[in-house]
Amino acid sequence: MAENIPVGSTTSGAIAVAAEAKSTVATRMSAPPSFDVADFPVPHGREEEWRFTPLERLRGLHDGTAVATGEGVKVTVEAPEGAVVETVGRDDARLGRAGTPVDRVAAQAYSSFEKASVVTVPKETVLSEPIRIAVHGQGGVAFGHQVIELGDFAEAVVVIDHTGDAVLAANVDYILGDGAKLTVVSVQDWDDQAVHAAQHNALVGRDASFKSVVVTFGGDLVRLHPRVTYTGPGGEAELIGLYFTDAGQHQEHRLFVDHNVPHCKSNVVYKGALQGDEAHAVWIGDVLIEARAEGTDTYEMNRNLVLTDGARVDSVPNLEIETGEIVGAGHASATGRFDDEQLFYLMARGIPEHEARRLVVRGFFAELVQQIGVEDIEERLIAKIEQELEASVA
Amino acid sequence: MATLEIRDLHVTVEADNATKEILKGVDLTVKQGETHAIMGPNGSGKSTLAYSLAGHPKYTVTGGTVTLDGEDVLAMSVDERARAGLFLAMQYPVEVPGVSVSNFLRTAATAVRGEAPKLRTWVKEVREAMERLHMDPSFAERNVNEGFSGGEKKRHEILQLELLKPRIAILDETDSGLDVDALRVVSEGVNRVRETGEVGTLLITHYTRILRYIKPDHVHVFAGGRIVESGGPELADKLENEGYEAYVKGGASA
Numbered sequence: 001m002a003e004n005i006p007v008g009s010t011t012s013g014a015i016a017v018a019a020e021a022k023s024t025v026a027t028r029m030s031a032p033p034s035f036d037v038a039d040f041p042v043p044h045g046r047e048e049e050w051r052f053t054p055l056e057r058l059r060g061l062h063d064g065t066a067v068a069t070g071e072g073v074k075v076t077v078e079a080p081e082g083a084v085v086e087t088v089g090r091d092d093a094r095l096g097r098a099g100t101p102v103d104r105v106a107a108q109a110y111s112s113f114e115k116a117s118v119v120t121v122p123k124e125t126v127l128s129e130p131i132r133i134a135v136h137g138q139g140g141v142a143f144g145h146q147v148i149e150l151g152d153f154a155e156a157v158v159v160i161d162h163t164g165d166a167v168l169a170a171n172v173d174y175i176l177g178d179g180a181k182l183t184v185v186s187v188q189d190w191d192d193q194a195v196h197a198a199q200h201n202a203l204v205g206r207d208a209s210f211k212s213v214v215v216t217f218g219g220d221l222v223r224l225h226p227r228v229t230y231t232g233p234g235g236e237a238e239l240i241g242l243y244f245t246d247a248g249q250h251q252e253h254r255l256f257v258d259h260n261v262p263h264c265k266s267n268v269v270y271k272g273a274l275q276g277d278e279a280h281a282v283w284i285g286d287v288l289i290e291a292r293a294e295g296t297d298t299y300e301m302n303r304n305l306v307l308t309d310g311a312r313v314d315s316v317p318n319l320e321i322e323t324g325e326i327v328g329a330g331h332a333s334a335t336g337r338f339d340d341e342q343l344f345y346l347m348a349r350g351i352p353e354h355e356a357r358r359l360v361v362r363g364f365f366a367e368l369v370q371q372i373g374v375e376d377i378e379e380r381l382i383a384k385i386e387q388e389l390e391a392s393v394a
Numbered sequence: 395m396a397t398l399e400i401r402d403l404h405v406t407v408e409a410d411n412a413t414k415e416i417l418k419g420v421d422l423t424v425k426q427g428e429t430h431a432i433m434g435p436n437g438s439g440k441s442t443l444a445y446s447l448a449g450h451p452k453y454t455v456t457g458g459t460v461t462l463d464g465e466d467v468l469a470m471s472v473d474e475r476a477r478a479g480l481f482l483a484m485q486y487p488v489e490v491p492g493v494s495v496s497n498f499l500r501t502a503a504t505a506v507r508g509e510a511p512k513l514r515t516w517v518k519e520v521r522e523a524m525e526r527l528h529m530d531p532s533f534a535e536r537n538v539n540e541g542f543s544g545g546e547k548k549r550h551e552i553l554q555l556e557l558l559k560p561r562i563a564i565l566d567e568t569d570s571g572l573d574v575d576a577l578r579v580v581s582e583g584v585n586r587v588r589e590t591g592e593v594g595t596l597l598i599t600h601y602t603r604i605l606r607y608i609k610p611d612h613v614h615v616f617a618g619g620r621i622v623e624s625g626g627p628e629l630a631d632k633l634e635n636e637g638y639e640a641y642v643k644g645g646a647s648a
Contacts, residue, residue, distance in 0.1 A: 340451065345488040345538075346498070348448050349554060350476035350505035359501065363492025363537070 040104035072142025098173035099201025123151030137166025144170035190218035206232025247276025268300035434616030479561030581607030
């Protein structure tokens with residue numbers, strides 16, 4: 001509904017049916033993907049992929065002036081029996097297989113990291129407990145690389161928890177063997193000053209299922225790039241995101257699902273609440289159905305709930321279809337103000353305003369929270385939402 | 395005894411960049427135990443009266459007073475009015491995604507009663523009230539009004555009426571959109587609440603049909619933003635036979 005869109009927000013989107021093999025999703029990037037930072041010009045801010053991002057707040061991650069400070073972040077991996085955890089050097093052959101950096105910051109991370117974490121779940125191994133990776137910022141600048149690889153028919157849940165203060169650029173690779181099942185929950189619960197830019201590359205095997213849950217609360221600037229490609233038919237990807245953008249925060253989620261293989265599914269649902277002056281959320285949802293990807297089934301949705309004046313949302317779903325032989329393809333984006341009619345209805349039953357707001361916001365996120373499937377994260381998330389709302393009422 | 399007194403109430407609404415007066419001096423007194431039917435043609439301002447009493451922000455009160463036992467209702471926020479004992483059963487109940495009926499009812503009951511109802515007795519209380527309204531128990535786990543049929547929405551409103559036990563209940567076109575069976579079930583619910591003798595009921599309706607199930611003590615004809623005629627139940631019979639025509643012309647210009 002047009003009248004629901006708050007001033008200062010944009011919702012645009014496109015469904016393009018392309019006859020050419022050359023995808024516009026790829027060509028509107030300012031440079032082709034590369035592992036070498038030198039292949040990317042320093043962005044000036046008007047490029048398609050940078051136009052929503054306040055470059056000056058990247059603290060030099062985009063122009064080479066950010067230099068690693070040794071104790072930038074502390075990475076701790078806690079894994080149940082059955083998983084293999086290693087710390088490896090740059091030359092390890094297992095790095096960089098799930099995807100190539102698509103922008104200068106991701107390439108900078110790949111060019112600059114010194115040690116990488118590699119977590120392997122051997123084939124047919126089903127983990128009973130989540131693997132927990134704590135990335136704790138210690139106030140410095142850091143470049144990271146992580147690989148999580150599941151062999152054929154392996155199953156695992158991974159929680160990557162970002163806390164503390166840091167300027168961090170990273171690439172995370174998820175590699176799923178045939179029939180593997182991986183759920184990854186990436187929590188961005190940074191302190192107020194943190195800057196975090198990361199590219200998440202998922203390579204989904206034949207009949208494998210990948211679930212990505214991205215939860216972003218903290219940080220001064222968080223810019224994530226979850227990407228999915230498939231290596232065989234029957235793959236499924238579910239990308240869930242929740243964000244709560246406060247005054248002054250910039251939270252940007254740029255998704256790309258490349259249906260490069262027939263008979264795969266993808267489902268993207270991102271929901272965000274915003275409150276306070278200069279709260280800025282950006283959501284870009286790119287889905288490409290390549291000519292050979294017959295039988296594709298895809299849907300993407302972004303919903304934003306604007307709780308106060310002064311917040312801004314830019315939401316851009318793009319669906320590009322090169323074959324008509326598909327099961328389904330769709331997208332939706334909606335940004336609405338807090339619904340006064342809902343508030344009236346609840347208050348007309350005696351429920352005080354702050355409690356009514358809490359019910360509505362909890363309700364807004366509830367369906368996604370229930371899908372996370374990691375109990376302590378669900379509880380922490382609900383507590384976090386309550387805490388954010390308390391702050392807004394006070 | 396609870397008494398709602400409406401005196402010379404004037405209400406405006408903003409529409410198309412213009413201020414329009416909808417209520418033009420409403421006078422009405424509703425006492426606990428009484429049932430008043432307010433009947434009128436479309437656009438006469440009946441629903442505006444209902445929503446203004448509940449405090450909907452869309453409406454601006456420009457004159458007059460509303461008191462509940464002498465307390466100034468117009469000075470109260472929406473939730474304060476509800477806690478003071480006013481209840482509005484809405485014509486178009488609002489969907490609240492992600493909030494279950496059971497969570498909503500308990501939150502509302504806690505607010506209105508001033509303390510959380512004891513869980514065991516509360517579950518029983520809700521279950522029995524739902525049974526009386528022929529509502530399936532699974533209803534409690536659905537989200538408030540989401541995907542409800544017209545009849546389900548109205549039953550849900552009456553369920554709240556029974557559980558929240560207001561002193562003054564305003565029923566805004568509760569009969570609209572209901573088939574005869576649903577109308578009977580809903581009317582029985584209203585009558586159960588009325589029979590306690592503890593509620594004053596303001597029944598707003600366009601049709602006389604509901605008055606076969608809920609017998610009013612007083613009938614008021616609403617036209618042109620005010621009450622133009624008041625009488626006993628016989629006035630409803632007259633409306634049944636003659637319609638609103640006489641009031642639409644005469645009443646609006648009077």
